[in-house]
Amino acid sequence: MNDPGPVGRGELLRSARELLAGGSVLFCGPAGIGKSTLLAALAGADGGGTVLRCAPAESDRRLPFVCLIDLLADVTDDVLARLPAPLRAALEAALLRGEHPTSDQSRLGVRLAVLQVLQLLSDRAPVTLVIDDLQWVDRPSAEVLAFVARRLTGDRLRVLAAERVPDGEQPLHRNLCPPDVAELPVPPLTPRDVARLLLRDNGVLLPHGSVLQIHQLADGNPFYALELGRAVLRSGVPESPGRPLPVPRRLRALLLDRLGELSERAQATLLLASAATRPSLTLLRAAGRPDAAEDLVAAERCDLAVADDDGIVRFRHPLIRAAIYAEAP
Ligand SMILES: Nc1ncnc2c1ncn2[C@@H]1O[C@H](COP(=O)(O)OP(=O)(O)OP(=O)(O)O)[C@@H](O)[C@H]1O
Ligand SMILES: [Mg+2]
Structure with missing residues (x-):
C-alpha cells in the first residue's frame, strides 16, 4: 500500500x-x-x-x-x-x-x-x-x-x-x-488535519464536536491527538459533546512525570488552578493558597505552569491542566 x-x-x-x-x-x-x-x-x-x-x-x-x-x-x-x-x-x-x-x-x-x-x-x-x-x-x-x-x-x-x-x-x-x-x-495541526489524522488512525469518523474537543485539548499536537482519539474510542464516543475527554493514564504519566518533584502544597495549588476557569494568583490566594506565587515558581521550574506578569496562571499545555485535574482524588 x-x-x-x-x-x-x-x-x-x-x-x-x-x-x-x-x-x-x-x-x-x-x-x-x-x-x-x-x-x-x-x-x-x-x-x-x-x-x-x-x-x-x-x-x-x-x-x-x-x-x-x-x-x-x-x-x-x-x-x-x-x-x-x-x-x-x-x-x-x-x-x-x-x-x-x-x-x-x-x-x-x-x-x-x-x-x-x-x-x-x-x-x-x-x-x-x-x-x-x-x-x-x-x-x-x-x-x-x-x-x-x-x-x-x-x-x-x-x-x-x-x-x-x-x-x-x-x-x-x-x-x-x-x-x-x-x-x-513545526506548528500545531489544524482541526481539519486532526480530523484526517484520527480518521486515518481509527478508520472511524468521530463526531465533529469530539474532533474539535480533541484538537483543542491536544493543542494541535498529533501525538496527543492520536492518544486522545484512541481513548475516546475505547471509552465509547461521547453522546453529550460537552463531556470532558478521558485523558489516558499513559498520557497522564508522560505529562506529569515531573509533578512528583513539587511539594504537596504546590501540587494542591496546581490542582485548584486546574479546576478554575480563569485561574489567577488572586483567585488562588482567596481560595486559601497564600503561597500560590511561590508554588507557581516551582511549577514553572518543572515546566508545568507559569503565572504571568498579571498573575494569570497558564498551564504549559491544555492537556497538563486536564491531566492534573484528572489526578484529583
Ligand atoms: N503530520 C502527521 N501525519 C500523521 N501522523 C503524524 C503526523 N505528525 C506526527 N504524526 C504521528 O504522531 C506521533 C508523534 O510524531 P513524531 O514522532 O514525528 O513527533 P516528534 O516531534 O518527533 O516527537 P519527539 O520529540 O517525541 O521525538 C507519531 O505517532 C507520528 O506517526
Ligand atoms: Mg521525534
Missing part, C-alpha cells in the same frame, strides 16, 4: 525541500509535534547523494561517539583506507575499532578524519546527514559535528535535523549544522 505521507504538512515539506536544495534544515518543536515524521518524509526523498543517519535516544547522551558510530556505519572501508594513517587510527579508535581517543591530539585527529571522510564522500555526490533529536547527541560527537559544520558548505554537506524544544522556544544546537541552516518550527 502507498504511504500517504504526513497529514497537513504539504507547505512545510515544500519549503523544507527547497531549502535543502542549497542548505540545511532544522525542524524544532515540542515532543510529539511531528518532527521525526517530517524527517522520515524528507530523508532521501530527492534521491541524490549519500545519506548518513543517526537518531540518538536520551540514554545515548552518555555514550561517547555513539552518534558518530551510527552516522558512519555505512561508510565503506575503501573511503577510510584513503585517510592518512594517523587520522584513520584516531577515527577507528573513536568508532571503537581501536583504542579510545583521550588526548587532545587524537581528538583533533578524529575531527580531521571525519572532515576528510565527508569531503571524500562529497567529492562523489552531496552528503546529507539526517540527525533526529539533536538535543541527545553525545558531547564528543557534537564537538566533531560542530567542527565539520563550520568547514563544509551547503553544496557539499547538508544537515537535515530535528531538535525537541519547549513550545515557542528556539533550538540550542544549531551549531551542529552548517551555518546556513534554516530553522523551521
